[in-house]
Structures are given as structure tokens and as C-alpha cells.
Amino acid sequence: MSNEHPARPAPLIGRLVVVGLGLIGGSFAKGLRESGLCREVVGVDLDARSRERAVELGVVDRCEAALAQACVGADVIQLAVPILAMERVLEVLAGLELGSAVITDVGSAKGNIVRAARAALPGQLNRLVPGHPIAGSEQSGVEAANGALFKRHKVILTPLPETDAAGLALVDALWRALGADVEHMEVERHDEVLAATSHLPHLLAFNLVDSLARRDESLEIFRYAAGGFRDFTRIAGSDPVMWHDIFLANRDAVLRQLDIFRADLDALREAVSQGDSDELMTVFTRARQAREHFGEILARRAHGQPSVTSSLHSKPIGGDPQ
Amino acid sequence: MSNEHPARPAPLIGRLVVVGLGLIGGSFAKGLRESGLCREVVGVDLDARSRERAVELGVVDRCEAALAQACVGADVIQLAVPILAMERVLEVLAGLELGSAVITDVGSAKGNIVRAARAALPGQLNRLVPGHPIAGSEQSGVEAANGALFKRHKVILTPLPETDAAGLALVDALWRALGADVEHMEVERHDEVLAATSHLPHLLAFNLVDSLARRDESLEIFRYAAGGFRDFTRIAGSDPVMWHDIFLANRDAVLRQLDIFRADLDALREAVSQGDSDELMTVFTRARQAREHFGEILARRAHGQPSVTSSLHSKPIGGDPQ
Numbered sequence: 001m002s003n004e005h006p007a008r009p010a011p012l013i014g015r016l017v018v019v020g021l022g023l024i025g026g027s028f029a030k031g032l033r034e035s036g037l038c039r040e041v042v043g044v045d046l047d048a049r050s051r052e053r054a055v056e057l058g059v060v061d062r063c064e065a066a067l068a069q070a071c072v073g074a075d076v077i078q079l080a081v082p083i084l085a086m087e088r089v090l091e092v093l094a095g096l097e098l099g100s101a102v103i104t105d106v107g108s109a110k111g112n113i114v115r116a117a118r119a120a121l122p123g124q125l126n127r128l129v130p131g132h133p134i135a136g137s138e139q140s141g142v143e144a145a146n147g148a149l150f151k152r153h154k155v156i157l158t159p160l161p162e163t164d165a166a167g168l169a170l171v172d173a174l175w176r177a178l179g180a181d182v183e184h185m186e187v188e189r190h191d192e193v194l195a196a197t198s199h200l201p202h203l204l205a206f207n208l209v210d211s212l213a214r215r216d217e218s219l220e221i222f223r224y225a226a227g228g229f230r231d232f233t234r235i236a237g238s239d240p241v242m243w244h245d246i247f248l249a250n251r252d253a254v255l256r257q258l259d260i261f262r263a264d265l266d267a268l269r270e271a272v273s274q275g276d277s278d279e280l281m282t283v284f285t286r287a288r289q290a291r292e293h294f295g296e297i298l299a300r301r302a303h304g305q306p307s308v309t310s311s312l313h314s315k316p317i318g319g320d321p322q
Numbered sequence: 323m324s325n326e327h328p329a330r331p332a333p334l335i336g337r338l339v340v341v342g343l344g345l346i347g348g349s350f351a352k353g354l355r356e357s358g359l360c361r362e363v364v365g366v367d368l369d370a371r372s373r374e375r376a377v378e379l380g381v382v383d384r385c386e387a388a389l390a391q392a393c394v395g396a397d398v399i400q401l402a403v404p405i406l407a408m409e410r411v412l413e414v415l416a417g418l419e420l421g422s423a424v425i426t427d428v429g430s431a432k433g434n435i436v437r438a439a440r441a442a443l444p445g446q447l448n449r450l451v452p453g454h455p456i457a458g459s460e461q462s463g464v465e466a467a468n469g470a471l472f473k474r475h476k477v478i479l480t481p482l483p484e485t486d487a488a489g490l491a492l493v494d495a496l497w498r499a500l501g502a503d504v505e506h507m508e509v510e511r512h513d514e515v516l517a518a519t520s521h522l523p524h525l526l527a528f529n530l531v532d533s534l535a536r537r538d539e540s541l542e543i544f545r546y547a548a549g550g551f552r553d554f555t556r557i558a559g560s561d562p563v564m565w566h567d568i569f570l571a572n573r574d575a576v577l578r579q580l581d582i583f584r585a586d587l588d589a590l591r592e593a594v595s596q597g598d599s600d601e602l603m604t605v606f607t608r609a610r611q612a613r614e615h616f617g618e619i620l621a622r623r624a625h626g627q628p629s630v631t632s633s634l635h636s637k638p639i640g641g642d643p644q
Contacts, residue, residue, distance in 0.1 A: 134548050136643035153643070154546060196534055197547035198643070201554050203590065204526055206609045211586040212518055213612035222616045224476060225519035226456045228560075230620065231553035232523050237613040238550075240606035247594050247602065258591055262584075264533040268525065269580055272569050280569065284562035287528045290535035291559040294544045298552065321458035321475070321520070 012037040012173060013075040017101075019067065019089060021045040021054045023137055024106050025080025026145030030059040031178040034147045044070040050142045059145045067092050071101065076170065079105035084245045087116035094120045102167040104129040108194065109250035110158045110187045125162035129171040132156045132190065133180065134198075140239075151179030158187040188253075195253035200261060202243055203254065205235035226321045334359040334495060335397040339423075341389060341411060343367040343376045345459055346428050347402025348467030352381040353500040356469045366392040372464045381467045389414050393423065398492065401427035406567045409438035416442045424489040426451040430516065431572035432480045432509045447484035451493040454478045454512065455502065456520075462561075473501030480509040510575075517575035522583060524565055525576065527557035548643045 016038040018029040025043075033041040043060035044067055045051050051063035064070035067089065071077060077098070081089055086107055093103065103121075107113045110130045117128050135153040137144060155175045159168045168184075175182045185193075209232060212221055225233075247254055271279040338360040340351040347365075355363040365382035366389055367373050373385035386392035389411065393399060399420070403411055408429055415425065425443075429435050432452045439450050457475040459466060477497045481490045490506075497504045507515075531554060534543055547555075569576055593601040 134546065134643045136548075154548075156546070193543055193546050197543060197551045201530060201550040203594075204530065204587070205550065205553075206606050207587050207590050208523060208526065208583060209609040209612050210605045211583050213608055214586075215582070219612060219615050221515055221519060222612065222619055224456065224478070224515045225616060225619075226458075226476075228523040228527065228557045229519045230616075231527075231557055233613040233616045235550045235553055236606075236609040237617070238610070240603055240610055243606055244599060244602045248597055248599070251594060251597070255591065255595060258587075258594075260537070261530060261533050262587070262591075264536075265526070265529050265580075265584070268529050269577065272525075272573055272580075273577060275570055275573070277566060277570070280566045281562055283532045284528050284558075284565055286535055287531040287558040288560070288562055290531050290541060290544065291555040293541050294547065294552075294555045295559070297544055297547075321456045 009036055011039045012177075013170070014039045015042060015074050015076075016040070016174075017042045017044065017070050017074040017077045018060065019044045019070070019077065019079050020081035020085075021047075021050045021059065021063075021142040021145075022080060023140045023142075023144050023146075023149070024133065024135070025078065026054065026059045026142040027147060027149035028078055028080065028106070028133075028178070029054070030057075030145045031147030031150065032174060033058065033060065035177050037174065037177050038076075042070050042074070045142075054142050054145075057142065057145065059142055068096055071096055071098060074098070074101040076174065077101050077103045079103065079107075082242070082245055083107045083109060083112070083249045086113045087120070090116050090120040094124075098124070098127070101127060102129055102164075102170055103127050104131050104157075104171045106131060106133055107249070108132060108198075108246050109191055109253075111191045111253070112249040114158075114160060114187050125160055126164040127167055128160060129163055129168050130158045130160070130187065131171060131175070132158070132194070133175070148179065150175065153180055155180040155182045156190055157182060157184050158190045159184060160187070191250050191253040192257065195250055195257040199246060199250055199254045200257045202235055202238060203247065203258065204261075205232045206243070208232050209236035331358055333361045334499075335492065336361045337364060337396050337398075338362070338496075339364045339366065339392050339396040339399045340382065340402060341366045341392070341399065342402035342404075342407075343369075343372045343381065343385075343464040343467075344402060345462045345464075345466045345468075345471070346455065346457070347400065348376065348381050348464040349469060349471035350400055350402065350428070350455075350500070351376070352379075352467045353469030353472065354496060355380065355382065357499050359496065359499050360398075364392050364396070367464075376464050376467075379464065379467065381464055390418055393418055393420060396420070396423040398496065399423050399425045401425065401429075404564070404567055405429045405431060405434070405571045408435045409442070412438050412442040416446075420446070420449070423449060424451055424486075424492055425449050426453050426479075426493045428453060428455055429571070430454060430520075430568050431513055431575075433513045433575070434571040436480075436482065436509050447482055448486040449489055450482060451485055451490050452480045452482070452509065453493060453497070454480070454516070455497070470501065472497065475502055477502040477504045478512055479504060479506050480512045481506060482509070513572050513575040514579065517572055517579040521568060521572055521576045522579045524557055524560060525569065525580065526583075527554045528565070530554050531558035 018025045021043050029041050032038050041060045043054045043063040054060045133155045135150050172182050340347045343365050351363050363382045365376045365385040376382045455477045457472050494504050
């Protein structure tokens with residue numbers, strides 16, 4: 001079937017196993033199945049209904065309930081389970097005969113997974129290619145699987161010193177086949193960067209919205225909110241369980257970034273308190289310049305991704321009610 | 323001219339004077355001029371070009387450079403100058419013969435203006451109707467004046483014990499004529515609510531974006547930012563001068579709200595540090611519920627205001643990359 005298309009590439013690998021058929025795992029499986037780069041795509045999920053739907057929707061060729069069965073003859077094993085479940089999956093994999101299979105993952109933090117792998121698979125770190133696609137959608141589950149989800153999105157791979165170069169190149173090639181913009185980075189740097197640009201903003205948004213909600217049981221205060229606050233509440237609408245897991249998985253980096261933010265906030269408080277106009281103007285102007293820089297980055301990424309950039313473009317700088 | 327339209331109401335007042343022909347002042351002037359509720363709308367602005375354009379664009383009937391000339395025979399004087407300029411304008415008004423004119427304003431904080439009025443116009447507080455339209459636009463200046471800007475937006479009036487009931491009713495009626503949803507509130511409550519829902523979120527966003535920008539001179543870190551961070555940078559793109567003024571004008575309330583936020587943030591930090599899953603889930607779940615409540619409020623306000631709600635609707639809960 002896959003050979004009907006004239007531009008169809010020769011398969012790059014034989015068997016791809018995707019563990020966890022949520023939005024991310026399902027989209028990875030579906031995109032690669034559609035690419036023709038894998039002779040077979042096998043899905044694994046604890047949920048029978050997800051396994052059934054994954055086959056019906058063409059996300060995978062077939063599904064297995066058990067990891068052991070699915071991984072027989074695997075060339076690449078993609079772990080797309082919740083981040084706190086990674087350790088348990090790695091322990092199960094440690095008991096299997098994996099041949100030359102490459103193991104990769106999509107966890108939002110990398111240090112905790114690398115630590116778990118060092119403990120569970122100490123002699124097999126050459127096969128490990130930790131990864132993190134910076135992508136998402138308002139939808140979830142296998143029904144939302146979308147082979148184009150990663151197009152023009154960043155995917156960060158964090159190879160270990162022990163990681164085999166061929167395995168790294170293979171995982172890199174699979175993500176690029178999905179249209180992703182792949183970069184390699186050290187584990188520690190990844191976790192600090194993501195703590196600063198993603199995890200900390202979410203923690204602040206959860207805290208602000210909850211702080212107000214707790215003080216005003218009737219939520220009366222939200223009637224007067226507008227502009228800036230809307231953006232905070234949008235972030236705070238994210239999945240509580242997923243974020244609980246991320247904060248615990250990346251705890252050390254999150255706390256470090258939070259403490260730097262807290263020290264800077266104390267200095268800004270002092271500037272407001274003292275009426276230090278120079279300092280306030282310096283901070284606000286630098287923030288606006290950084291924002292303009294960020295806007296340019298987003299604009300370059302924008303093609304074909306209206307959902308990611310629409311709010312930025314529809315409401316340029318300075319439009320908030322005060 | 324204004325009597326050509328069959329549904330045209332009888333004028334409610336004679337002369338409306340709008341001081342400061344920026345987006346807010348210009349939109350107030352234009353909307354009321356179009357409504358036919360004022361026999362004459364007079365604009366005042368320090369900038370000659372703005373005065374010229376205001377007449378050309380039909381924002382006002384005529385303009386004056388001097389407050390004294392403009393205010394002769396005024397029934398309502400709307401102050402729409404930057405918030406830190408209000409004090410000086412009130413001092414000038416104190417030297418004029420104002421007859422029975424009602425003075426109102428659009429400042430984002432009310433306490434500082436009321437204090438300035440008590441000092442400058444101690445015997446004339448009966449004519450003061452402090453106000454604040456919670457509205458904005460990505461555009462600024464008289465060119466952006468839009469008579470429909472306040473439609474379905476909240477306008478908060480904060481009358482003093484001394485405020486004359488008839489003056490309050492008149493200002494209330496003018497805003498309602500522009501389609502605004504008018505509420506009355508105590509000065510102190512207004513300043514606390516706005517500090518919590520608008521000023522504090524902006525301070526946090528400025529601080530986060532600047533904190534990252536300062537640590538990473540090359541702004542390299544922004545390349546990896548997505549989702550949640552975009553919302554912070556959008557807020558941090560707001561006008562530095564305007565926000566400088568607002569933080570100083572509403573300093574005490576901003577500091578109070580910031581201190582509550584910091585205490586809550588310290589508690590959340592402790593929960594992350596201790597791996598306190600129950601506490602984290604409680605905070606995140608409560609924040610999400612508050613967000614859903616806020617989403618419903620925004621949805622009810624949404625008709626005819628796509629720019630205010632589009633980002634919320636196009637990207638529902640939980641869609642951020644992590």
C-alpha cells in the first residue's frame with residue numbers, strides 16, 4: 001500500500017514501537033506511519049479503547065497491551081507516557097531482550113529520565129536518546145493524533161556521553177521527517193531553559209489565579225479582570241495532573257529559576273516602593289525589547305501554525321486595558 | 323446636522339470638554355459626538371497635530387490649546403490625560419470659573435486622583451465623578467479614536483461621599499450611551515481590585531521577561547520558549563511609560579497585592595520543594611476552576627469583541643507545550 005505513492009521513500013527502519021498513545025505519542029506514530037519510513041508501527045497503551053481507536057484511525061499498524069510483546073524486533077522504542085511513569089517503563093524494558101533497539105522519549109524534563117535510565121539500564125545507555133518535542137494542542141488523546149503536529153516545532157534531543165551516534169542520528173532523522181526543527185543540547189541546559197521559559201511561567205500563572213481565587217470565594221474579582229489577566233488565566237487552565245508531574249520531575253531546575261525570579265521581583269518591588277523611575281523604565285523597556293525579539297522569532301515560525309501565533313498577531317504590543 | 327437621523331435623542335448636555343485626545347479621550351469624544359447627546363464636543367490637547375486631526379476626523383466639533391478657553395460654559399469636563407498629569411490639570415481647573423460643570427476622568431487608578439482633587443479643589447468635590455473604563459486597544463492616539471471602543475466593556479465609577487448625585491447620574495448616563503457596562507465602587511476597592519487583576523499581572527510579566535533577558539544577553543533562551551511564555555511576553559510588550567505611571571499612581575495597592583502574591587508563591591515553592599502532591603493538586607485544580615469561571619465571564623462579554631476573546635477561544639484549556 002505504501003508503495004503506491006511515487007515519491008515514497010524507502011523505509012528507514014523496520015519496526016517502530018510507540019509506548020503511550022496520547023496526543024504526542026499518537027501524533028509521532030501517525031506521522032511516521034504516513035511517511036512510509038517505518039515498515040511497521042506498533043502501539044502500546046494500558047487503555048484498551050485507545051489501542052482499538054489507534055488501529056481504527058490508522059495511527060498504528062497494530063497494538064499490543066504488553067510492552068514485552070510489542071518490543072520484540074523493535075528498531076526504535078518511543079516512550080510517550082506521562083513523565084512520572086517513565087521510570088517504571090524503563091524498569092520493565094530492563095528485563096527485556098531489546099537487541100539493537102534505540103530507546104527515545106518525549107518527556108518535558110530530561111534529568112529525571114536520565115537518572116532513571118542510569119539506574120535501570122546502566123549497561124545500555126548507548127541505546128538511549130532522550131528527547132523533548134516542544135509542541136502541544138488544545139486537544140488530547142489518540143483521537144487528536146495529528147501527523148503534522150510537530151511541523152516547524154522545536155524538538156530538543158539531549159544525548160548522553162554514552163549515546164551511540166548512529167542511534168542519535170536515527171532519532172534525529174525521524175523527527176526531521178515529521179518536519180520538526182531538531183536541536184541537540186545537554187540535559188542540564190535543557191532542564192534549565194525549559195524551567196525558565198515554560199515551567200516557571202506556568203507556576204506563576206497557577207499561583208496568581210489561585211491566590212486571587214482563594215481570597216475571593218465568590219470569584220467576584222474576576223468580573224473586573226481584563227487584558228493581562230486573561231493571559232494568566234489561560235495558562236492556569238492547563239492540566240493540573242500533567243503540571244504536577246512536570247514540577248516534580250524538574251524540581252531542582254524549577255526551584256533555581258523560581259529563586260532567581262523571586263530575587264529580581266524583590267528588586268522590582270523596591271523600585272516601585274522607592275518610586276525609582278529610572279529603574280522601572282529600564283526594566284520595562286528591556287522587557288519590551290525582549291518581547292519584540294521574541295515576536296520576531298514567533299513570526300519566523302508562524303507559517304502553517306496559525307493557532308500558535310494568532311493571539312500574538314491579532315493583538316500587538318500595548319493593547320491591554322490597564 | 324445631528325437632527326437628520328430620525329432616532330436621534332434630544333441632547334442630554336450642552337458642552338462636553340475632553341482633555342487629552344489619545345485613544346481613550348478621543349474615543350469618548352467621538353462616541354458621544356456621534357450619539358447626539360451633547361450639543362458641542364470640545365477637545366483640548368497640548369499637541370497641535372492631535373487637535374487638528376481630531377477636528378478633521380470628526381472626533382470633536384472644535385479644539386482649544388488652553389484648558390481655560392475650552393472649559394468656558396462646560397457641562398462635563400472629561401480628563402483623559404496620562405495619570406501622573408492629572409494632578410497638574412486639577413490645579414489648573416482650580417483656578418477657573420467652572421459654573422456647574424461636572425469633572426470626571428479615566429485614570430487607571432483612583433486614589434491618587436482623589437487625593438489630588440481633595441488638595442486642589444477642596445470646596446468643589448461635589449462636582450467630581452472619578453471613573454475608569456476597563457478598555458484598550460493595540461492602537462493609540464487620536465487617529466485610533468473609535469466611538470464603539472467601550473461597548474460591552476466595564477466602566478467603574480468611584481464617587482466620593484461629597485459627589486453630587488445628579489453629576490454621578492449624568493456621567494453614568496454618558497458611559498451607558500456608549501454601550502458600557504457601568505458599575506459604582508469605592509475608591510479603595512477599585513484600586514485593590516485593579517492592582518490584583520491588572521497591575522500585578524503586568525508587574526510579574528515585566529519582571530519575568532526582563533529577568534530572563536538580563537541573564538541571557540543574546541536572548542538565545544527565547545528561541546526555546548513557547549506556549550505559556552508567549553502570553554507573558556505579550557503582556558510585557560505594553561507601553562513602559564504608561565505602566566511606570568500606573569505603578570507609581572497605585573503604588574500602595576500594588577505593593578499590598580504583590581506581597582500577598584509573594585507569600586502565596588513562597589508556600590507553593592515549599593510544596594514543590596517538599597514534593598507535596600496534595601497541595602500542588604489543590605492549587606492547580608482551584609486555579610483551573612477559577613479559569614473556567616473567568617472563561618464564562620469573558621464568553622458572556624464576547625459579542626462584538628472578537629479582539630478581546632479570540633485568543634481565549636482559539637486556544638482552549640490545556641493546549642500549551644510543556
